[in-house]
Amino acid sequence: MSATKPILALNVGNTHTTLAVLRGKRMLWRSTVKTAQLLNQRNAKCLAKAWGEEISKCREQIQHIGVASVVPKATQTFLPWLEKNVRAESYIISASLKLPFEIRYRTPQTLGADRIAVAAFAAEHFPSQAVIVIDFGTAITYDILTSGAHYLGGLILAGAHTAAASLWQRAAQLPEFQLRKTSKLIGSSTVECLEAGLFWGKVAETEGLIAKLKVELKRKYRESKNFGGSNGWGCSGVCTHCCHNRPCRKRCCALWHSRNCRKKFYDDLSQPVFKG
Numbered sequence: 001m002s003a004t005k006p007i008l009a010l011n012v013g014n015t016h017t018t019l020a021v022l023r024g025k026r027m028l029w030r031s032t033v034k035t036a037q038l039l040n041q042r043n044a045k046c047l048a049k050a051w052g053e054e055i056s057k058c059r060e061q062i063q064h065i066g067v068a069s070v071v072p073k074a075t076q077t078f079l080p081w082l083e084k085n086v087r088a089e090s091y092i093i094s095a096s097l098k099l100p101f102e103i104r105y106r107t108p109q110t111l112g113a114d115r116i117a118v119a120a121f122a123a124e125h126f127p128s129q130a131v132i133v134i135d136f137g138t139a140i141t142y143d144i145l146t147s148g149a150h151y152l153g154g155l156i157l158a159g160a161h162t163a164a165a166s167l168w169q170r171a172a173q174l175p176e177f178q179l180r181k182t183s184k185l186i187g188s189s190t191v192e193c194l195e196a197g198l199f200w201g202k203v204a205e206t207e208g209l210i211a212k213l214k215v216e217l218k219r220k221y222r223e224s225k226n227f228g229g230s231n232g233w234g235c236s237g238v239c240t241h242c243c244h245n246r247p248c249r250k251r252c253c254a255l256w257h258s259r260n261c262r263k264k265f266y267d268d269l270s271q272p273v274f275k276g
Contacts, residue, residue: 005023005060005061005063006021006022006023006028006058006060006061006062006063007021007022007023007062007063007064007065007066008020008021008022008055008062008064008065008066008082008086008088009021009022009065009066009068010065010066010067010068010069010079010082010090011068011069011114011117012035012038012067012068012069012070012071012074012075012078013035013070013071013114013137013138014035014070014071014137014138014139015034015035015137015138015161016032016033016034016035017032017033017034017035017037017038017074017078018030018031018032019031019032019051019082021055021058021060021062023060028058028060029054029055029057029058031051031054033047035071035074038071038074038075038077038078039073039074039077040077041077044077044078044081045081047078047081048078048081048082048084048085049081049085051082051085051086052082052085052086055086062086062087062088063088064088064089064090064091065079065082065083065086065088065089065090065091066090066091066093067079067090067091067092067093067113068093068113068114068116068117069092069093069113070112070113070114075092092113093113093116093117094113094116095108095109095111095116097116099116099119099120099123100120100123100124100149101119101120101123101145101149101150101151102149102150102151103151104150104151104152104153105151105152105153106153112141114135114137114141115135115141115143115154118133118135118141118143119133119143119145119151121133122143122145123145123149126145127149128147129147130144130145130146130147130217130221130223131144131145132144132210132213133145133154134206136159136160137159138159138161138162139156139157139158139159139162140156140157140158140159140160140202140206141154141155141156141157142154142155142156142157142209142213144213144217146217146221146223147223152221155209157205160179160198160202161179163198163201163202164177164178164179164194164198167194174190174194175190175191175194177191177194177195177198178195179195179198179199179202180195180199181199182195182196182199182200184196185200
C-alpha cells in the first residue's frame, strides 16, 4: 500500500461514528455523527452521498477504506453506500488480519475492532515495551501488550457516561448529571455527591487497576524493565473521550508516572460526556 495515497478511516463506535481522510500521518478531512444515524437505510444513503461529495473536495482518489466497527448493524447498512460513493474497497479490522502483534486471546473472534486498533497503535509506537492501553468511551477497555508484542487480553468496564446514565435512569430521586472534573472529594449537595463520586470513582478505579496490572505483569510475565519506558514502571495509555457537541478521540501516550501524564489523564477524564 502506497503511503502517499490517502485512505479513508471509518470508526463506528457505540455512540459516535467518525470518518477521516488520512495521507500518511496527515489528516485531510474529518467528520463525526451519531452512530444511530447509520442504522436507517435512507439516512445512511444520504449521509454517504454527502460525505462522498465532501471527500471529493480533497481532490484525492481514496485507495482503501479501513473500517473499525463495534456496531455491525450500522456497518452493514452504511458501508455499501460509502463504498459506492467513494469508489473504494473496504477492509474490516479483525483478528484475522496481519497485525503488528501476536494475539494470545482465548476467543480472538470476539475481540473488538476498537481494541485491535488501539493495540496496533501501541505496538507501533512503543516497540519492545509492555503497554497498558486504556480507551475511555461508552465502555472503558484495558488492553495489555507484553514487550514481546504479545496481546494478552485485558478488562472491559462501564464508561463514565454509561455509569452515570444507569444511576439517573434507575434511581427515581437522583437527577441527571454530567462527568466533570472536581477538586471536592466530599460533595455538599446531591449533584456534587454524584459528580464527585463519578469523577473520583473513575480516577481511583483507573489508578487501582493500573497498579494491579503492573504487579500482575511483573509477577506472571516478568515485565519489569521495559514497561512503558526505561526508567522503571510506567504506563502508555491510549485515551478517548467525547466532548460536548464535539465528539473526538484523543490519544495520550506518555509515562503514567510523569506529572504531565497524570494531569492529562485527569483533564481527559473530566471532559463533559455527550448526553444522547
